Amino acid sequence: MTIEVRVPTLGESVTEATIATWFKKPGDTVAADEMLCELETDKVTVEVPSPSAGTLAEIVAAEGETVGVDALLATISEGEGASAAPKDDAPKKAQVKSDDGDAPAAKSGSGDEVKVMVPSLGESVSEATVSTWFKKEGDSVAQDEMLCELETDKVSVEVPSPASGTLTKIIAAEGSTVDASAQLAVISSGDAPAASAPATGQEGSHGEAYQTPPAGQGSRDVEDAPAAKKAMAEAGISRDQVQGSGRDGRIMKEDVAKAVAAAGKPSAPAPAAATPRAPVAAQDAEREERVKMTRLRQTIARRLKDAQNTAAMLTTYNEVDMGGVMDLRNEYKDLFEKKHGARLGFMSFFTKACCHALNEVPEVNAELDGTDIVYKNFVHMGIAAGTPQGLVVPVIRDADQKSFAELEKEIAEKGRRARDGKLSMAEMQGGTFTISNGGVYGSLMSSPILNPPQSGILGMHKIQDRPMVVNGEIVIRPMMYLALSYDHRIVDGKGAVTFLVRVKEALEDPRRLLMDL
Template sequence: MASEIRVPTLGESVTEATVASWYKKTGDAVNADEPLVELETDKVTVEVPAPASGALGEILVKEGETVEVGTLLGMLEAGDGAAPAPAAKKEAAPAAAPAASDGKLVDVITPSAGESVTEAEVGEISVKVGDAVKADDVLLELETDKAAQEIPAPVSGTIAEIVVKSGDIVEPGHLLLKIQEGASVGAAAASAPAPAAAPAPAPASSTEMPPSPSASRMMAETGVSVAAGTGKRGQVLKGDVINAINSGQAAAPAASAPASVRAPSSADDEAREDRVRMTRLRQTIARRLKDAQNTAAMLTTYNEVDMGPVMDIRKQYKELFEKKHGVKLGFMGFFTKAVCHALKEIPAVNAEIDGTDIIYKNFAHIGVAVGTDKGLVVPVVRDADQMSIAEIEKEIGRLGLAARDGKLGMDAMQGGTFTISNGGVYGSLMSSPILNAPQSGILGMHKIQERPMAVNGQVVIRPMMYLALSYDHRIVDGKEAVTFLVRVKESLEDVQRLVLDL
């Protein structure tokens, strides 16, 4: 029975791709899950695997053609034509046979990390061949553009083979390592030399990839040269060329850019330097923050709030609150609630621009910036406008703990409509936060500091905090931004407004 080979879903905003290259030709035998064809979008390259074992019967779309999601690419004829390939794999298996009596080999593969995440980078590997592990022990860490994910052991046993190394780029379903289930350390160590040969092909993955077909054509037509791209193994994609054109880069400036950025240093200075490769999360943070500056008409307005009323109510009810709700009463619950009230009055701050349209959000998904060892992440409190202060505090506590433990899922960081950043916990007195695109507003909280203030004609010492609202001036007017920040201030200085929904 023939099987269809179709263009898979490529992500929420990606509707078409270019056929970059076919790995097989008509009549070639293939195995199930073996890559057949590579598709290229503006952002990534995707390998389409064989849905079953058989032979490639017909290729319907040629290299270089543009196809939409769901397009039929070719047909796979059923049959045992792919039999020779599995036989070769079986010949290599006897190396681990002496330990087979202790248990079967269990593959540990790269899990799916979300619809828009197609690859991850292998971070720290916590085990080595021969190590005994228990079920749920951390084996290694994978870093995506948005988060780090720990990969646990599915079974107890001994590490028989490690296929990847730190820095490798892997896709969902990629084999990471093998565990000899229930094997003793000695048995796995004895079989270790044979699997050790598997990582040898890895250097080939680090070799330079030629630009994709569409990228090559575009560079030839425009005269723009891109030295390194964002594709697998540094492949230059069409999107990289488009970015270079938009930024006004030409061949000579692009090649000389790194030299102009790095200041000259002596050999003695270089010997005392540490060069550390940026994690994918840090690269994404850098790119997104710069994109926000380049895209949005970003402006910041400031105000200050007397935190006395909030501090008084916390002091009065903190023990009763924690006893009833099982969570401490912090400042974030008050700020999140105050923001939700202000968003209802000033909906433009809770909107985003999509092309020539403005999308107004009739809900408040509030992102709360959390600093971790690996960088800044922004988990989202969903429907915060429908929560009580206690519910908000519980959710922020849960998300913050998951972020610091590296266990924050992709879905927990997507869909935010507004962000709150609290630099005050690190001692910041004043700062201008950068937008979390495509959001149109972000509130910066700062350190509470006692200052002399004029109250009813008298100078008194009050606990004051500077507030900063950065906003996209393309969609939010100055009057709206100032009014929004004043409403947040009023809610915090008159806490009853939060209770009465005023």
């Protein structure tokens, strides 16, 4: 008997939801009332329980899809036979025989076949691109050994092996796009074939399988990660200048970033032609290189253009005398680091100053939802960070409740993980306001672009000594230009200017932050 799993009632005025996560896959045994999946609406998260015991036969609505009330999500095969099916090896092997032809290939291993599925990609992410396979068909793999790397719109996701055995089939090749519930490969669990054993005289172990190339493959040419090839082309460095840290000396994108930093070269594209794109002469075409944009770069481009097309974006400017912050920092930085184990920088001052100003001008910390304005009674501060792969914005949650030491530690830790490509999707979502520091690259003045759906972003710039009039005298002061870009649909000019003035006042006299003035 087949039981249908449908979208439950979502609440008053809510007509649709998005499939956030499936906790079961087709073929899994489920119990009555066991949670099958999670739906996300505009307001709440809804869990969908199983209406009956049995086997999950089919998933109709995949992760990332939008469904209406009472839409069909999946079907469950009810009854004893259905419940026992996943434990019976015979049906599995019959399926392999129909897919791959002769049955002996499926039976050559001493264990069961294990599917390698796409892991959870995070909220609202429905697909990924297979960027790199670190194993090939026939290789021995250890449990939790990294098999491949996926690229999503925001982060790179590593896929570990769910079991020890032999990688018998790769289903999704490098460069292919897979959805959130797709199968990537098949592993025959159990003892690995002799041809795939580690090339050592010692007994094989998981550690040796991970550290030693397969027999006969020690001298093969190693294929570098596609992201690393692109980064090397952009930086203008050769493969010989990079020390690979991947398996068998494979060059990863992090290795390229380290090589660029060591050589003191900017990771920038080669100079572009001075004229607009036009028919190119044959001799010039041979010297061009066309590289496909990464998913991260495509997402950055799309979101920035959407921000320009959607928001009524304006920018207001001011300047701040950084002398007060610099004096306070110089006086206490050694004691601060000794007590808290963190370096006292400028970002904690700017974060505190922005939180202080957002309390007075809450519309800068709000967002539009249709015809409603949603005011946030908290501050999740996005700190923009440049990485070799592109701009990312990790979020410091409840920044208004954190101390200077807590802010400095979290900003430094997330900055390191952003450069290493280790941030999760959850760590880059939910921000209510953003700070961007172009000054670290030498920018004197710029107009930052909004990070939708936020209504404000503060741009920091280079600190530069300039002559200023103070108490009727010309003195040299360390000055910085500040820029606030804001959505004029929510924030009026008065509010934007007031916000920036409050940030200026707090930075020029940091004692105001302690007294909440």
